[in-house]
Amino acid sequence: MARITHGIACSHIPVLGFAFDNHKEEEPYFKPAFEGFDWTRRFMDEEKPDVIVLVYNDHASNFDMKVIPTFAIGCADQYGICDEGYGPRPVPPVEGHADLAWHIAQSLILDEFDMTIFNEMDVDHGLTVPLSMMYGHVDKWPVKVIPLAVNVVTYPPPSGNRCWLLGEAIARAVASFPEDLKVQVWGTGGMSHQLQGPRAGLINREWDNMFLDKLIGDTQDLRWIPHIEYLRETGSEGIEMVMWLIMRGALGKSTRALHRHYHVPVSNTALGHLVLEPVDPTVPPSPTFTREAADRAPIA
Template identity: 50%
Template sequence: MAKIIGGLTSSHIPAVGNAIEQGLTQEPYWKRFFDGYAPAKAWLAENQPDVVIVVYNDHGLNFFLDKVPTFAIGCADRYENADEGWGLKPVAPFTGDAELSWHIAESLVEQEFDICTCQEIKVDHGFVNPLRALWGTSDPWPIKTIPLAVNTVQHPVPSAKRCLQLGHALGRAIESYPEDLKVVVLGTGGMSHQLQGERAGIINVEFDLDCMEKIINEPQWLTQFSNDEIMAQAGTEGIETIMWLVMRGALQPQVKLVHKHYHVPISNTGAGLLVLDNQ
């Protein structure tokens, strides 16, 4: 049977891809951010997962404001990266696992999550940059990937509670798959930031650190807040942190914290990283 061996979180700031591409990772501005990934990379190297399910939000590369599914899953054997207007050079295509994707989709529908299935989907910085930070830029990539997109762009967006419920359903789906696979779930996005309006540039360190601490073994804490309350605390784009709950819900109720790292400011965004061992 497939086994979820762990979960990770990572911010997915577009500037991360540029820093990697330009060789800036050890420059003073970026050094602490990238150094924080070393323990996560070591854990991944030691545990050698076969598949990573990347929970992220599409930024207009596939879904524009006229058509945005609440939840969508890639069901392909290959995912292409494309130019999305940030000046980021597209990376090598990612290998998918269509059989596992379809199993997850069918299981989620049986569990009353009406997920959108995508046999063709391009992946943007929200998907790509955390993988580059954790595995390095590769051609070919050393791990199979499955994109799981959550709408955090066009309101109404799902609640923190619904994302945690999706995680529970995702965990059941993965661990009912008959093939022996080691799976990790990667929740991306956040933390506190806002890109526009009078509150542009807001960073709420206290709220970010509370979220990180509670997500480890008390993830339901975040579900007490409405989306409006989360955005009031963390900024309009800070709502992305609800995607971490999809990852956390897929894991066991109690997990082992391997690594926690927080850094600010990076591109006016609170940047958080967790590694949770589910074994």
């Protein structure tokens, strides 16, 4: 059966995409940020996952204020690259894994998550920058990707607990897929940053590193952090970190860190990166739906 082997957390700072596309990785300003991914690129080359469930947020590139899905999953065979106002990034189109994506979508909906399903969409820097940081310059991405977009752009975003529960549900879905696949779950966005107003440029190193610390091990403290704490401590865009909790929830009871990287400044944003593996990957039972419960349910 398919199995989740690792989780990766990664900021998706757009200026890193600019630096990457223009071959500025060795420039003094950008070099410390990119060097923190040297280990991960070697790791990905050795690990060779088959599929990545890549959790990100669209930045009003594919979606707009007409339709705001809380959780949206891509079930296509391929995804184009968004034009974010300066042309699409010069990176390959993203190849999907439609069979696994549809299986996950069905499983999540039966697990009582109201998913929005997309059979056609383009993806922006929220998804492509992490791929570039992990794989470098390639003519074709060496992995299939299932995009999972989360609304953290406008209110109300999902709670940390709801995101953690979604991660657990993704783990159940992957574990029930019969094909032998190595699957990773990536949570992207963050860390602390605010892009506007009198607090623009806010960086909270202490809070960011607390958050990284608590993704490791068996604590579940992060799932209970209220929205107001993210806003107060990490700025208006720090709320993106709830997407990391989907990744963490998918890894089971406990994790160990294989690699960690934290760097400021990158633009006016803190850069965070973790590679985690599950210590106890036991898939939790569904809190809302079980086959036994369905069998006992009366027929209408």
